[in-house]
Amino acid sequence: MSLLFSRPCEYALQAVIYLAMKKEGERTSIRELTAALRIPYHFLAKILQDLTRKGLLSSLKGPAGGFALEMPAKEITLFHIVEAIDGVEFTQRCVMGFQECSGNHPCSVHDSWAELRDSIYRMLVERNIEEMAGDMKKPEYAGAG
Amino acid sequence: MSLLFSRPCEYALQAVIYLAMKKEGERTSIRELTAALRIPYHFLAKILQDLTRKGLLSSLKGPAGGFALEMPAKEITLFHIVEAIDGVEFTQRCVMGFQECSGNHPCSVHDSWAELRDSIYRMLVERNIEEMAGDMKKPEYAGAG
DNA sequence: CTATTTTAAGAGTAAATAGTCTGATTTATC
């Protein structure tokens, strides 16, 4: 079970943060990313292609090729990545799956979940990838392998 | 995509709340539940059997048989149901899937997610099924079909 | 121009999740 986000989305989040830890413009190969993050090679390749098509990354073939952020890390949030890979369906569905659940015909946790949903959204937008990459470089943080 | 909870778990939540809307001890058939909640018959049958094995429901075969809550609705929370069907893994995993993420080696949203996780837990335990069934009976609430 | 290193693309496979079917068993009623 991969809670909240799909596997591809989790991998995308990790990969983009990893790229943000590099100097701006520096390119990183799939090989390096999959080794550092322990993600299956060809699977991550697909995901990075997807992020490239969606305009979040740029790619270059050949030796010294690889992937880099298409825009400054400061302008990217986790939400951009989630939006690109999983979409924003989680902002809409009833948490218990009631088909009729809606604003004027709510289920009994509709309002609590609405608040939580907002908090999740806030978690995804309140900090940018540059700040997060800064964290990850510190020894007390996890992720880079 | 069935956010946060699996399909079987969503169906279980719906079914248990539906049962809590009945008079204590009254038995309800799979047929009635699937008609009211629009859930596939045989699939819900499996889920109810599971909840019965886990001790949340009691079942009776034969005409006038069906399912009922094994204990007073006041003593059941959504968390009991989630625990029985999906387990509590969502309280443990890193939201971005970082393998190394933990208390003393956190990812950059570790703390925000920890708070959110607690709020989700609170949403699941702060009200019991009796209260929620009470809500659902009111015309402005959704669920019973 | 050739060899090498990288991504691109698309088909294919595997595993997990969701949902179905059939037949047996239990219980109540006539």
Next chain:
DNA sequence: GATAAATCAGACTATTTACTCTTAAAATAG
């Protein structure tokens, strides 16, 4: 006891998600 109405059990199928493989194409360096 026979019949009917319900759950129980387990095998089966379908769909979605996760992951792999192969070949092509682009870029660099010699």
